[in-house]
Amino acid sequence: MKGLVEAFGRQIIEASASVGRFVFLMRSTAAWMLRSRIEWRQVLIQMSRIGVDSLPVTTMTTFFTGMVLALQTGASSKHFFNEPLFVGTVVSFAMVMELAPVMTALVVSGRAGAAIAAELGTMKVTEQIDALYTLGTDPIRYLVIPRVLAFLMVLPLLTIVSDFSGTFGGWVVASFKLQIPTSVYTSDIFDNMEIRHFMHGFLKTFVFAILISFICCFKGITTKGGAEGVGKSTTAAVVISMASVLVMDYFVTALLSAVGIT
Amino acid sequence: MIEARGVKKSYPGRPVLRGVDLHVEEGETLAIIGGSGCGKSTFLKCVIGLVRPDEGTIVVDGMDITRLHSETDIAHYRRRFGYLFQEAALFDSLSVWENVTFGLRYLTDIPVAHYRGVAKDKLALVGLKDVEDLRPSELSGGMKKRVALARAIAAEPLYILYDEPTTGLDPIMSDVINDLILDLQKALKTTAIVVTHDMKSAYKVASRIAMIHDGRVLAAESPEAIQKTDNPYVHQFVEGLSQGPIRMKLKEFEPETAAEARG
Numbered sequence: 002m003k004g005l006v007e008a009f010g011r012q013i014i015e016a017s018a019s020v021g022r023f024v025f026l027m028r029s030t031a032a033w034m035l036r037s038r039i040e041w042r043q044v045l046i047q048m049s050r051i052g053v054d055s056l057p058v059t060t061m062t063t064f065f066t067g068m069v070l071a072l073q074t075g076a077s078s079k080h081f082f083n084e085p086l087f088v089g090t091v092v093s094f095a096m097v098m099e100l101a102p103v104m105t106a107l108v109v110s111g112r113a114g115a116a117i118a119a120e121l122g123t124m125k126v127t128e129q130i131d132a133l134y135t136l137g138t139d140p141i142r143y144l145v146i147p148r149v150l151a152f153l154m155v156l157p158l159l160t161i162v163s164d165f166s167g168t169f170g171g172w173v174v175a176s177f178k179l180q181i182p183t184s185v186y187t188s189d190i191f192d193n194m195e196i197r198h199f200m201h202g203f204l205k206t207f208v209f210a211i212l213i214s215f216i217c218c219f220k221g222i223t224t225k226g227g228a229e230g231v232g233k234s235t236t237a238a239v240v241i242s243m244a245s246v247l248v249m250d251y252f253v254t255a256l257l258s259a260v261g262i263t
Numbered sequence: 264m265i266e267a268r269g270v271k272k273s274y275p276g277r278p279v280l281r282g283v284d285l286h287v288e289e290g291e292t293l294a295i296i297g298g299s300g301c302g303k304s305t306f307l308k309c310v311i312g313l314v315r316p317d318e319g320t321i322v323v324d325g326m327d328i329t330r331l332h333s334e335t336d337i338a339h340y341r342r343r344f345g346y347l348f349q350e351a352a353l354f355d356s357l358s359v360w361e362n363v364t365f366g367l368r369y370l371t372d373i374p375v376a377h378y379r380g381v382a383k384d385k386l387a388l389v390g391l392k393d394v395e396d397l398r399p400s401e402l403s404g405g406m407k408k409r410v411a412l413a414r415a416i417a418a419e420p421l422y423i424l425y426d427e428p429t430t431g432l433d434p435i436m437s438d439v440i441n442d443l444i445l446d447l448q449k450a451l452k453t454t455a456i457v458v459t460h461d462m463k464s465a466y467k468v469a470s471r472i473a474m475i476h477d478g479r480v481l482a483a484e485s486p487e488a489i490q491k492t493d494n495p496y497v498h499q500f501v502e503g504l505s506q507g508p509i510r511m512k513l514k515e516f517e518p519e520t521a522a523e524a525r526g
Contacts, residue, residue: 136369
């Protein structure tokens, strides 16, 4: 029993220490951003890796999500009203306010977040992070800041593309499967959609970008224990960042609704 | 000059340095020898400020690294050092010349346009030519060490710290690296600490050899004096003997027959 309590206590202490180190990383990143020159070349490299390389998979994922959403909405609507009503409204609202930001964040954290944790983890266990210190710079300045900035710039853009691809996927099903005229589908969207609906989804992406980039960088630069440690860090980075996106999505939605952006 | 006094460092449940006193004179090459896990690499990392000692002082040119706390002060302190990592620690994502000149942006005022030329010169100093555009993954172990050495000397440091420079290399390449260290000492007139367990390397490059055992300095003398030492620990280590006061287990478990024989 005593051993169990000790083990539980140790877990709590380790978890608290990790949270403390994570907050310290965020604080140091903010401090470095204010006082040092930004490594724009690294930011551009990371924007290409996180954004351009993720674009095909996020577009495809949200395109099919839009398709399935139109199919389900059309089927339900037909069941109750005998014809597919408001398919464009349901698809576009669901995509723009919720599905595009969340699905894009999940796909990017699985793809680019894992790559970041694995790369920084490997750099840690092969002493490349120590080498940065000896060469006059700092891993936060050279590695973390460019990745955080790249995420902040690229995730909102990817989400906008996802908004369109999801809505386009819905149109494909609405037109060719449900026989809804394009004019009806588009008027379903534009008669109801306002800028605040778009902003609701768009603003969420900045929170997701901060979460994913910091979690993956943190897990990477705190890797311990060789190749096995890199594997563990990468898995933890993906699991924690995905879970955090889903949990924070609720709170950000509640906050945005409370301030009227909904 | 580097002056370390009473340096102690522990990792959770494991003391590594138990009070190291060492000094390195200007222009001197001090080799630190000792078995695996004795704390010699930890000491080197304490000197450059990658590891913070629990107790003691390390003063370099009047600056005590144990009293520096701001990142700016520590970065200013580190400017005087070049560091050769055990596994080279080259940046995989950069080419050879980008690796060599990586620190110049942060440590010097050399214009970016001159970087490629500087890389060529430093690579020539370590005996490499026409490798500027290769990636670290395309290099052999010996070439990686040379490139890492070129990177360590690129910003013309006052002190060079070598962490096991010959580990993992064949005997001929090890000797080539030893020759390079000697050539660089002559050419650059730097002060150096070489951490190694390769006695051949220590005898060749060092002007003085210090042995760390169990977190303490047992002896710090000239290579000739170390070879003739009366200290049984130092004698056992430099001669590479399995029998002696330094207990190394042949097996990590005790054979049952031996335990039974002792009753």
